[in-house]
Amino acid sequence: MRHIYRCPLRWSDMDAYGHVNNAVFVRYLEEARIDFLFRPEKDFQQGSVVARHEIDYKRQLVHRHHPVDIELWITEIRAASFTITYEVKDDDVVYVRASTVVVPFDFEAQRPRRITAEEREFLQEYTDDAEEEAVAA
Template sequence: MRHIYRCPLRWADMDAYGHVNNVVFLRYLEEARIDFLFRPDKDFQQGSVVARHEIDYKRQLVHRHHPVDIELWVTEIRAASFTLAYEVKDGDRIYVTASTVIVPFDFEAQRPRRITAEEREFLQEYTDDADGTADDGEEEAVAA
C-alpha cells in the first residue's frame, strides 16, 4: 500500500524560470513524510531523524495552482532504520523519484533506538512488496 499526499505548490517554490526549484522538492518530501508518520492514529511519538536522502530529478515541474501528488511507501525495514521511497507525480508523469533512510531516535537519551513492534507493524502496512523489496528481517546494530 502507498500513502498519497496532495502537496500544494506555492509562489515561493518557483525559480526565475517559473519551475519549482530543485531544492524545494526536499521540503515536499518532508511534508509527505510528516503527513505519513505523524497521524493521530499512528505515529513515531519517540521521534526519528533523517540519515540519508537520495533524489533523482526526472523533469521540471512548472508552477501551477493545483497540488502535485506524492506517493510514499516503505522499501526496507531494519532493526533500527527504515527506508521510504517517493514519487512526485501527476498520473503517469513523474517529476522526482527519491528515497530517505530514517532512524528512530530517543531524544531524551540522545541516541538511536530500535523500531518498536507497533512501529514495525505500521510500516509493514505500507511496504510495497510488488518488486520483492519487502522486509527481509535483517538485524543491524544500534549504537549504545
C-alpha cells in the first residue's frame, strides 16, 4: 500500500524561471513524511530523525495553483531505522524520486531507539511486499 499526500505549491516555492526550486522538494518530502507518520491512529510520538536523503530530479515542476501528489511507501525496515521511498508526480509524469532513512529517536534520553512492534506492524502495511501480497490475494 502507498500513502498519498496532496502537496500544495506555494508562490514562494518558485525560482526565477517559474519552476519549483530543487531545494523546496526537501520540504515537500518532509510534509509528506509528517502526514504519513504523525496521524492520530498511528503515531511515532516518541519522535524520529532523518539520517539521510537521496533525491533524483527527473523533470522540472512548473509552479501552478493545484497540488502535486507525493506517493510514499516503505522499502526497508531494520531494527532501528527504516527507509521511505517517494515519487513526486502527476498521473504518469514523475518529477522527483527520493528516499529518506528515518531513525526513531528517544528525545528524553537523547539517543536513537529501536522500532517498536506496533511501529513495525504499521510500517509493514506500506512495504512493497505488502502491496504485492494484496495484489496476489
